[in-house]
Amino acid sequence: MIDTSVFQGKTAAYFTLGCKLNFSETSTFGRMLQDMGVRNAAEGEKADICLINTCSVTEVADHKCRQAINRMVRQHPGAFVVVTGCYAQLEAETISKIDGVDLVLGANEKASLIQYLSDAWTQLQSDSETASDGESLHRHYSVKTKDIKTFAPSCSRGNRTRFFLKVQDGCDYFCTYCTIPYARGFSRNPSISSLVEQARQAAAEGGKEIVLTGVNIGDFGATTHESFLDLVKALDGVEEIKRFRISSLEPDLMSDDLIEYCSRSRAFMPHFHIPLQSGSDAVLKLMHRRYDSALFAHKIELIKKYMPDAFIGVDVMVGTRGETPEYFEETYEFLKRLDVTHLHVFPYSERPGTAALRIPYVVSDKDKKLRSKRLIELSDEKTQAFYSRYIGQEAEVLFEKSTRGRAMHGFTRNYVRVELPAAKSSDDLDNQLVMVGLGGFNHDKTALMCEILDR
Secondary structure, eight states: OOOOOTTOOEEEEEESOOOOHHHHHHHHHHHHHHHTOOOOOOOOOOSSSSEEEEOSSSSSHHHHHHHHHHHHHHSTTTEEEEEHHHHHHHHHHHTTTSSEEEEEEOOTTTGHHHHHHHHHHHHHHHHHHHHTTTTTOOOOOOOOOGOOOOOOOOOOOOTTSEEEEEEOOOOOOOOOOOOOHHHSSSBOOOOHHHHHHHHHHHHHOOOOOOEEOOOGGGGTTTSSSOOHHHHHHHTTTTTTOOOOEEOOGGGGGOOOHHHHHHOOOOOSEEEEEEEEEOOOOOHHHHHHHHHHHHHHHHHHHHHHHHHHTTTEEEEEESSSSSHHHHHHHHHHHHHHHOOHHHOEEEEOOTTTOOGGGGOOOOOOOHHHHHHHHHHHHHHHHHHHHHHHHTTOOEEEEEEOOOOSSSOEEEEETTTOEEEGGGGGGGGGTTTTTEEEEEEOOOOSSSSSEEEESSS
């Protein structure tokens, strides 16, 4: 039982690191606290509650998490500090010892975050001695990976225009470089019917676009014996939602039938994000990836066959153990040939406890930077060439809220980013689908300039 009265009039501050899934979950927690009478702390205002949702995809991410926790403790002295997320699952006890931290919740406990917060808060308030000397609780709760069973529903937009619907959590793949299965647990998902209901609720709140998020969303159905294609078809029937987008989808789980269905669906956009990690089959084997470059190329070719205008983003990891210069060149040439739009490039980071540490060949930091630079330059070339194809055309754009007095941005159906000059922007364009004429590039070539064709 949660006593909401103790939270009335309190303030909260939030900080999120990592993926879209984390941002969606934080937004959901924020909404739940708001329903209990907690308001967001204004800029510069000291919060009563601080929530930090952490990431642990790289060693750099771990460092940023520690920095964020310490910064929140300094900025909000005396606040009740809660830490959750992937880093919290992997290093719960260590984080709990940080000065100012009261409560650390792992992946299984995160689903009951509000209950844990309520119990700890109530006890802290009733313990006058602890409350008076300002000591933190330093409590931590987490279970082993095999015991992570809960699923925390999330469908929220926070300060964004688009809604993010969590359809799956966890991963069974255990790639050699990755700690995410240990941080998130094994693959699990809610029912299709529950997700359809959440999509309808988002529509009732004014949502027009939903992004499907998760850790390994193509593995949807592991819990309920349904399939990801079944989910896509069901959501396509929620006619109040005008656009759906699919976040990162493993190539071996992207069925040909799914690609064909998306090409003729009512609301699923011609936009895909597919992790490649390496274009070298030798490196893919070292990573324990479940596909080869031929399968990946087939998926790209099939998407372009059915949807020639599709935007295709690709994750690429550089400098992983075992990636010799020759193997990197294989990746570069493979990507150069592929008809993809954007490369999300990130350097390999050593993760304690991963199988990759047993691979003998180590890439220097200098070479990682050089390889990253080459791929980023290749990405820029591909993205700008893709955008150039649409200059002079008309397109439907969903505009997103902007700071007053600044340019507005939005995205076409196939994820071309557009910019509307500040002089022509207005609040009533936020979350509206509008026909625009596409002009040339903006100053930094991150978007195409546009003009409104109808209002």
